[in-house]
Amino acid sequence: MSRLNVVLALVLIVCALAVIQAQHRSRTYFVELERLKKQAHGLEEQWGQLQLEQSTWANPARVDTLARTRLGLVAPPPDRVRIETLAAAP
Amino acid sequence: MNYHSKKLLKLNLSPWRMATVGGLLLTGLVVVAGRAFYLQGLNTDYLQGKGDAVANRNLTLPAQRGQVTDRHGQLLAISTPVESLWARPGDLTLTPEQHAQLAKTLGVSSKDLAKTLARKTRGEFSVRRPVTPEQAVKIATLGAPGLHLRREFRRYYPAGEVAAHVVGFTNVDDLGQEGVERAYQDWLAGREGKRQIMRDRRGNTIRDLAPIKTAQQGGNLALSLDLNIQYLAHRELAAAITKNKAKGGSVVVLDAKTGEILALANQPIFNPNNRRNYQPGPMRNRAVIDTFEPGSTIKPFVAAAALEHGLFRSDTVVDTPETWRVGNKLVRDVHPHPQMTVSEIIQKSSNVGAVKLAMAMTPEQYWGALHRSGFGELPGSGFPGETAGRLRSADSWKPVEHATMAYGYGLSVSLLQLTRAYMAFANDGEVMPLSFLKREPQEVAGERVFSAAVAREVRAMMETVTQEGGTGQRTRVPGYRVAGKTGTAHKVIDGRYAPDRYLSSFVGLAPASNPRLIIGVVIDEPSGGVYYGGSVAGPVFAQVMAASLRQLALPPDAPDTALRMTQHAARAGGGV
Numbered sequence: 243m244s245r246l247n248v249v250l251a252l253v254l255i256v257c258a259l260a261v262i263q264a265q266h267r268s269r270t271y272f273v274e275l276e277r278l279k280k281q282a283h284g285l286e287e288q289w290g291q292l293q294l295e296q297s298t299w300a301n302p303a304r305v306d307t308l309a310r311t312r313l314g315l316v317a318p319p320p321d322r323v324r325i326e327t328l329a330a331a332p
Numbered sequence: 333m334n335y336h337s338k339k340l341l342k343l344n345l346s347p348w349r350m351a352t353v354g355g356l357l358l359t360g361l362v363v364v365a366g367r368a369f370y371l372q373g374l375n376t377d378y379l380q381g382k383g384d385a386v387a388n389r390n391l392t393l394p395a396q397r398g399q400v401t402d403r404h405g406q407l408l409a410i411s412t413p414v415e416s417l418w419a420r421p422g423d424l425t426l427t428p429e430q431h432a433q434l435a436k437t438l439g440v441s442s443k444d445l446a447k448t449l450a451r452k453t454r455g456e457f458s459v460r461r462p463v464t465p466e467q468a469v470k471i472a473t474l475g476a477p478g479l480h481l482r483r484e485f486r487r488y489y490p491a492g493e494v495a496a497h498v499v500g501f502t503n504v505d506d507l508g509q510e511g512v513e514r515a516y517q518d519w520l521a522g523r524e525g526k527r528q529i530m531r532d533r534r535g536n537t538i539r540d541l542a543p544i545k546t547a548q549q550g551g552n553l554a555l556s557l558d559l560n561i562q563y564l565a566h567r568e569l570a571a572a573i574t575k576n577k578a579k580g581g582s583v584v585v586l587d588a589k590t591g592e593i594l595a596l597a598n599q600p601i602f603n604p605n606n607r608r609n610y611q612p613g614p615m616r617n618r619a620v621i622d623t624f625e626p627g628s629t630i631k632p633f634v635a636a637a638a639l640e641h642g643l644f645r646s647d648t649v650v651d652t653p654e655t656w657r658v659g660n661k662l663v664r665d666v667h668p669h670p671q672m673t674v675s676e677i678i679q680k681s682s683n684v685g686a687v688k689l690a691m692a693m694t695p696e697q698y699w700g701a702l703h704r705s706g707f708g709e710l711p712g713s714g715f716p717g718e719t720a721g722r723l724r725s726a727d728s729w730k731p732v733e734h735a736t737m738a739y740g741y742g743l744s745v746s747l748l749q750l751t752r753a754y755m756a757f758a759n760d761g762e763v764m765p766l767s768f769l770k771r772e773p774q775e776v777a778g779e780r781v782f783s784a785a786v787a788r789e790v791r792a793m794m795e796t797v798t799q800e801g802g803t804g805q806r807t808r809v810p811g812y813r814v815a816g817k818t819g820t821a822h823k824v825i826d827g828r829y830a831p832d833r834y835l836s837s838f839v840g841l842a843p844a845s846n847p848r849l850i851i852g853v854v855i856d857e858p859s860g861g862v863y864y865g866g867s868v869a870g871p872v873f874a875q876v877m878a879a880s881l882r883q884l885a886l887p888p889d890a891p892d893t894a895l896r897m898t899q900h901a902a903r904a905g906g907g908v
Contacts, residue, residue: 272537272539276537287412287413290412293410294490298490301491301494303492303567306563320810
């Protein structure tokens with residue numbers, strides 16, 4: 243009887259330690275999860291800002307002006323355009 | 333083992349010392365136990381609250397407003413977090429150095445800053461909204477008491493004024509005020525979430541105390557607009573307004589097959605990114621909200637109605653004297669010809685001819701055709717404040733009104749409504765429901781207005797408008813067959829028709845063999861000498877149409893007009 247009690251007491255102690263361990267791991271993982279969530283959020287914000295920047299650079303009004311002034315491009319006059327019709331596929 | 337038996341170790345204490353020490357220890361025990369009972373048992377709520385206040389936090393999870401893009405995913409509106417500088421007047425104490433530094437960071441003079449900060453309010457007020465990220469870093473390192481940065485979302489419109497009238501804008505509280513931002517407020521706005529957490533000493537979140545109420549992010553929206561076409565429409569309209577010294581104008585580009593609005597531009601414009609100068613005038617989406625008398629652009633509907641009722645054929649010859657009297661009203665033609673076919677009446681925009689066609693019908697018959705075309709009805713685009721225009725019911729028409737209605741006076745329309753109605757001619761008699769949102773072609777069902785045969789016949793008539801002898805020769809697009817109708821209407825000023833103020837308009841479609849695009853243009857009060865619809869609105873139409881057709885890579889249906897065709901095989905045979 244007393245031997246069984248000793249064994250049970252040991253099992254109890256092991257279980258208690260396991261609980262402590264599990265609790266600790268859960269906390270660590272939770273902190274890690276929170277950190278990653280924060281990072282994801284930050285990256286999302288950055289993505290939004292990059293999208294905004296991209297669309298500002300790609301604004302048709304800006305592209306149009308730059309193409310005309312800096313690159314000296316013009317829309318081709320109709321007589322300089324040639325329409326190619328592909329021969330029907332075999 | 334027995335200490336008492338050893339004489340040397342035997343305690344020899346007087347009883348009162350034992351009692352004193354025992355008593356003191358007992359008192360100590362009672363005090364400690366009492367205190368413990370007080371803290372744990374009686375005062376527990378207060379202390380627990382204090383503890384929670386240090387460790388527990390209630391967070392609101394911000395919800396981001398959805399993005400608005402064009403049909404190809406180009407951004408038109410996006411919310412992005414920014415820092416803004418707030419001040420709490422009670423705690424505000426700046427050293428002179430901090431004050432100078434802050435003024436330098438914000439780029440204002442020391443005096444102006446002092447004036448801003450001296451504001452007497454009870455709560456907090458915003459000093460600068462928003463600040464740039466660089467400024468935010470500098471302000472944070474300043475560490476001045478009473479000043480703090482707050483994170484909030486700000487709405488940006490990368491396309492700026494180009495798409496401003498369609499997209500609209502939000503106010504500081506992120507509520508849609510105009511345009512799509514207002515029409516789809518519920519869809520775009522998100523819902524804030526809530527979360528209760530426990531934090532450790534270093535500020536890490538260690539535990540959720542309650543189930544998280546996740547924030548519902550706002551939905552994204554893909555509009556039917558094509559930003560490239562939208563920009564072209566905006567640019568050409570702006571150029572025409574300057575050239576013709578006009579007060580304003582609008583352009584609408586529709587996809588004839590799906591009813592989607594590919595572009596909608598107005599002048600004057602406003603910049604949605606700068607909300608300082610609120611002026612209601614330029615913010616109005618004229619193409620949707622304002623009405624005008626359509627003038628001659630109504631004539632294709634007269635011809636279609638007359639054909640539909642079997643009263644005329646397109647080659648029926650009509651006597652068209654220079655003037656024609658209806659009641660006490662004298663109808664006059666600008667370019668008179670003694671006789672014209674129905675087709676020529678459209679081509680040369682004869683008022684007398686149009687009146688004769690309309691008067692051959694009963695008012696109910698003519699009204700029915702206009703009503704089915706959508707005049708006097710909301711166009712159904714879902715845009716806030718869209719107008720139905722005005723079309724009085726046929727039983728109240730006097731003969732004079734019946735006549736003037738044949739050349740576009742006595743009823744009023746919006747440009748969007750008029751352009752939508754032309755879809756019947758582009759689409760073999762069917763009108764597709766309008767949409768500001770991108771949609772798949774298979775999900776729309778049209779509404780039949782005219783029979784396919786009549787619609788094709790009228791389209792052929794409208795094609796002669798752009799040919800030799802027509803009123804719209806400046807609307808030609810090299811390489812494509814174009815059909816359309818010019819309009820020049822006197823404006824009503826103080827209840828009378830002003831002799832020298834006009835609205836010049838043109839509505840047309842291309843490629844005429846199988847129309848894909850419909851473009852409506854109206855220019856308000858051109859005062860540069862020319863005012864005919866074909867000369868003022870026509871070139872805008874031609875420019876926007878040519879560029880849009882190129883943008884959509886539609887094959888030319890009249891390549892001989894200006895383009896040289898080469899067979900692929902022929903070029904290969906020629907060798908280079």
